[in-house]
């Protein structure tokens with residue numbers, strides 16, 4: 001059982017939920033939880049959400065994008081209030097994880113909400129005092145859809161962030177708006193010769209495209225770990 | 235019943251349809267994979283059964299297509315909570331493929347192009363409950379969904395239906411596969427909600 005203790009709006013349509021989970025066993029960056037909502041008559045619905053922060057005692061953080069007409073996300077981003085209980089299960093997943101003792105350079109490729117577990121990796125790196133070089137390529141439609149914008153702008157030595165806009169870029173942005181292309185990953189990700197660990201997360205179509213591009217650039221498919229969030233979107 | 239979430243009503247869009255616990259209905263066909271999608275051409279594809287004695291049975295794409303096919307319509311349930319009802323596939327029954335394979339094995343480990351593995355009791359692959367599917371909804375199976383050929387074992391969570399399947403090892407001892415090693419359930423019965431180890 002978890003209880004909502006704090007919320008933070010990341011964008012007008014996405015919010016971070018800080019939950020207190022007594023007895024939380026800790027987690028690895030990249031893992032997720034299953035959230036189960038139950039109505040008064042016993043009807044219930046479950047969805048998965050990535051753990052967005054590094055382990056911190058009994059506190060866990062999720063960031064949820066409101067999917068219009070969705071069953072669960074509008075509740076979590078709108079109705080769910082500080083003090084409310086919620087049932088969560090986890091941590092889950094042992095493959096899409098970054099471990100601070102892995103010295104390989106890391107390329108993170110995020111599409112939209114897919115930044116959540118990758119942000120957990122950036123934060124876990126910082127919490128561990130790791131000096132492993134990280135690069136985050138973060139694709140969003142427009143500048144105001146960026147999550148964790150303030151935190152990702154602050155200097156974090158060894159972490160380079162490359163935002164990429166698919167619909168509209170800020171004025172004077174050098175890269176014209178457009179979908180993630182091979183050149184973006186060639187220029188901003190670590191080259192295959194460095195044998196980086198690549199983590200790709202986002203909507204299914206984005207992950208398919210990004211993972212294919214990494215393979216085409218010469219990355220070993222076994223070094224590319226993917227997490228697909230949903231059927232549609234960005 | 236779990237703790238009530240104040241103000242949650244839910245959509246209940248499944249109507250009268252009975253779904254396994256914790257699942258919701260979708261008309262999309264979401265994708266779950268651990269890495270990039272392997273691209274395997276039909277001309278290079280082969281299927282190899284290796285028994286516990288090391289005996290190998292091999293089918294090329296052409297030999298495989300010459301086997302009698304079936305067109306099962308089945309419900310599928312993914313551990314990421316979606317269920318899709320009434321999906322129609324074309325494939326070869328594992329009963330057909332294993333008919334002439336001499337074995338006393340109790341377990342099978344499916345191996346895929348790209349390195350994915352998943353384990354199943356051999357009996358779950360028999361008696362008309364499992365196929366090697368190569369068409370979905372009347373079309374060649376798309377690589378994203380496991381083409382050219384995937385295992386189809388609809389009575390277990392869909393990760394057991396290995397995509398890009400390349401072979402089966404028949405084993406006398408159970409050997410956990412990819413997701414099973416990463417904390418997922420060894421058997422994966424959706425009706426018993428066997429998602430994770432310990433369920």
Ligand SMILES: Cc1cc2nc3c(=O)[nH]c(=O)nc-3n(C[C@H](O)[C@H](O)[C@H](O)COP(=O)(O)OP(=O)(O)OC[C@H]3O[C@@H](n4cnc5c(N)ncnc54)[C@H](O)[C@@H]3O)c2cc1C
Pocket residue numbers: 032047048049050051062063064065066067068069070071072073074113116117203227228229230231232233262314
């Ligand atoms: C391992 C894992 C981790 C995840 N982590 C996160 C996370 O950290 N943050 C987060 O916001 N989401 C995350 N998701 C997605 C999340 O589980 C839900 O799918 C999402 O919140 C939508 O649920 P819903 O009940 O609101 O919508 P549903 O009622 O399930 O769907 C309503 C409509 O929206 C479409 N839809 C469903 N999911 C999405 C989506 N992701 N994007 C666009 N359209 C969609 C459906 O096709 C449907 O038409 C994760 C998914 C997985 C599998």
